Every structure is written in structure tokens, then in C-alpha cells.
């Protein structure tokens with residue numbers, strides 16, 4: 001592998017800007033990977049392996065890899081890391097890099113649209129189920145509250161997410 | 168009566184309102200009054216804003232938190248993901264630069280994050296505020312002889328440094344175990360106790376990988392405990408156990424009947440004598456036999472005993 005210092009610097013800059021502040025503290029001990037349910041389930045590019053690639057400047061090369069989207073954000077890795085890397089934050093920083101390049105599955109678009117329209121990422125009409133259990137048909141949440149939905153839309157419109165054309 | 172903001176999230180009020188109803192039944196009976204946080208939305212879920220931009224995540228989370236701040240109440244949530252997302256956002260908002268940026272966004276909707284409301288999980292309120300003794304005093308049925316396998320779920324355990332209430336050892340959680348034992352039931356240990364059920368981002372990204380992880384956990388429960396039921400304090404884990412056991416059974420991957428699964432407050436509501444048609448009536452797996460067993464006359468606790 002050809003190591004290109006410029007690529008390494010650029011990659012670290014992007015990961016830190018996206019919230020992966022601890023990446024350079026990693027000593028590649030592998031404690032995170034050993035406890036990671038994502039790695040266990042067969043997503044290869046998480047924890048130690050992802051950090052290794054990023055520290056070698058391999059960013060674009062992995063843009064289509066879906067491993068980061070298999071991360072459960074469970075933070076077992078953060079808890080065990082002896083170096084304070086907070087590997088989950090690095091995984092999510094990489095995911096944010098992918099997301100802002102629109103490198104994610106189309107199924108993920110639905111939850112962004114749901115959130116924008118109803119304030120709920122997961123939305124199904126709850127009326128029948130709620131009536132059945134003896135609750136008011138409408139939830140007290142944003143789902144039935146136009147003003148609340150408008151607030152959430154304003155926050156999303158005025159964010160980097162608003163520039164991606166997802167909603 | 169002490170008040171606490173009931174933060175509902177998405178799945179509980181929209182898909183499993185019987186869990187919401189169980190909160191609304193048990194807490195007032197235990198002298199805690201849940202108050203609605205009108206207009207609260209998604210926490211936001213891991214696959215949405217947290218996957219795009221840290222400050223947008225914190226802005227949407229803090230909007231929810233400000234609704235509780237205005238009412239001078241802390242927040243209680245029953246969904247582990249909501250608990251994790253809101254707790255982490257609160258942790259990030261301790262950084263002055265983040266707080267300033269987020270409050271600039273919130274100003275556009277006439278809100279300001281102050282940091283005055285703490286985030287609790289339903290299990291924390293039950294275990295730490297209400298306490299085991301008070302729960303025991305309010306039972307109508309005793310569950311002696313029934314065997315439970317517990318599933319705490321990831322997002323109340325790690326990373327322990329961002330949570331208001333912590334387990335002594337997050338890899339060996341005991342709060343849910345104790346909450347179940349107070350009903351008289353036996354909670355059996357199994358080797359994959361701290362294991363992930365495979366729900367969450369993993370389930371939507373690759374269902375087969377998720378099921379593989381789930382199967383390993385399920386077999387550990389079945390072989391090591393032969394539990395009568397699984398009890399969880401995570402609504403996502405609840406959905407995985409309730410939806411995926413029948414899938415594995417249908418495929419012939421497991422040869423035993425799916426194990427009935429309850430969210431903890433459903434079990435407690437049943438043990439406190441509430442109507443199963445209101446607090447535990449939405450599930451894929453047939454729970455009627457175990458519910459009838461829980462609320463059978465022989466288990467009724469006589470007044471004054």
C-alpha cells in the first residue's frame with residue numbers, strides 16, 4: 001500500500017470535523033472489535049479495522065462499504081477502549097461522511113422524510129391500536145401537532161441535511 | 168405526587184400503545200404522575216440526524232428536552248434508543264461551542280436549551296425513585312415459580328459516562344433482574360446476558376446478519392434457562408424478540424415454540440392487576456396462556472398479607 005501523507009491528513013480532518021475526535025489516540029489493540037456486535041454479525045469495517053483504514057488515509061475507497069450502517073451505536077466499544085478513542089464516534093463520523101456524499105441505501109431516505117413530515121422517523125397510523133388499548137386516538141406527540149412539525153422542519157431546513165435534497 | 172415528563176418517542180405510542188398504556192396505569196398507582204410533553208417528536212433516531220450532522224442531532228434532541236424544561240420536569244423514556252440519543256445529546260451540549268451553535272438554531276423556533284431537565288429511563292424511575300419495596304406493596308398477583316430471562320438492551324448500559332443512572336457493572340446489569348424478582352418470579356442467568364439482540368441499524372441494513380446474532384442470543388436463553396417468558400426494558404428488543412422468533416420458527420431454524428415476550432411495565436401492570444386488553448394486547452406471539460397464568464386466582468395476593 002502506498003502511504004500518502006496528504007490523504008491521511010485530509011481523512012483525519014474530515015473524520016474529526018464529523019465528530020470522531022479521538023481517532024488519533026488509537027493503538028490498534030482490538031479490544032473494541034472483540035466486543036462489537038456489528039463485527040460479530042459480519043460487518044467487517046467497524047472499530048479497529050475501520051480506524052486502521054482511516055489512519056492510512058483510505059476514505060473514498062470505502063465510501064460504498066455498508067458496515068458503518070450496521071453499527072448499533074451500542075457503545076460497547078467506547079466503554080472498553082483503553083485509549084479513550086470513543087470508536088462509535090469515529091464510526092458515526094465516517095457514516096456522516098458517507099451520508100453527506102449520499103452514499104447510503106435508498107431505504108434510509110424514508111425515515112428522513114417521515115421525520116420531516118411528521119416529526120417521527122417511524123410513522124404508522126396509530127389510531128386503531130390506540131383506541132383498542134383505551135388511549136386517545138391521537139398521540140400527544142408531533143404526529144398530530146402542526147406547530148411542532150413546523151418547528152422540526154425549520155431545524156432540518158436550516159441544517160446541512162437540508163442541502164441534500166432528501167425532503 | 169411527584170411529576171415526570173413522559174417522553175414517548177415513536178414506536179411505543181404509534182406501534183405498541185399497550186406499552187404506553189402500561190406506563191399510564193402503573194406510575195400513578197406508584198405515586199409518580201407522568202405529564203405529557205406536547206409536541207415532542209422523534210429523539211431523533213440513530214439513522215436520521217445523528218447519521219448526518221452532530222449539531223442537527225443535538226438541535227432536534229434539545230428541542231424535545233426544552234419541552235420538559237418549560238414544565239420544570241425531568242424526562243422519563245421507555246425506549247432505550249431515545250434514552251441513549253437524548254443522553255448523548257445532553258452530554259455533547261456540555262461543550263460550550265456545541266451549546267452555542269445549537270441555541271442559535273433553536274432561536275429560530277423561539278426555544279433555548281438550558282440543561283435543567285435530566286434524562287431517565289422508565290427502569291431507573293422504577294428502581295431508583297419508586298423502589299422495590301413500594302412496587303412489592305402494590306402487587307395483586309405473585310409470580311412465584313415462573314421463570315424469566317431478562318434483556319436490558321444496549322442503550323441504558325453503554326457508554327456509562329453519559330448516563331445519569333448507571334449499573335454497577337454494565338456488562339452484568341442487575342436492575343431489570345431485581346425489578347423482575349420483586350414479583351416473586353425467578354430470573355435465570357444465561358451466558359449471552361449482555362449480548363445485542365440485533366435490532367436497530369443492523370436489522371434495517373442486513374436482516375440476515377441481524378437474525379444470526381438474534382438466534383445466538385435466543386438459543387442461549389432457551390438452552391440455558393428454558394424461561395417461561397422474556398422480559399425487556401427496551402422497546403426495540405421487544406420488537407425483535409416478538410417479531411423474529413416466529414420468523415425463525417417458520418424457517419425451521421428453531422424447533423421450540425416462540426417464548427412470550429413482555430416489556431417490563433406490561434409484566435408489572437399485569438402483576439398489579441390491570442386489564443391485559445389495555446396493557447398487553449399487541450404482539451405477534453400468543454401471550455394469552457402466560458397472561459392467564461400470571462393473573463390466575465391461585466396467584467392472587469390476599470389483602471392484609
Ligand code: SF4
Pocket residue numbers: 025026027028029030031032033047048051080081082083084085086087
Ligand atoms: S479499543 Fe481503542 S485503542 Fe484499541 S483498537 Fe479499539 S479504538 Fe483503538
Ligand code: SF4
Pocket residue numbers: 032035036037038039046047070071072073074075076077078087088091
Ligand atoms: S457502537 Fe457500533 S462499532 Fe461500537 S461496539 Fe457497538 S456496533 Fe460496534
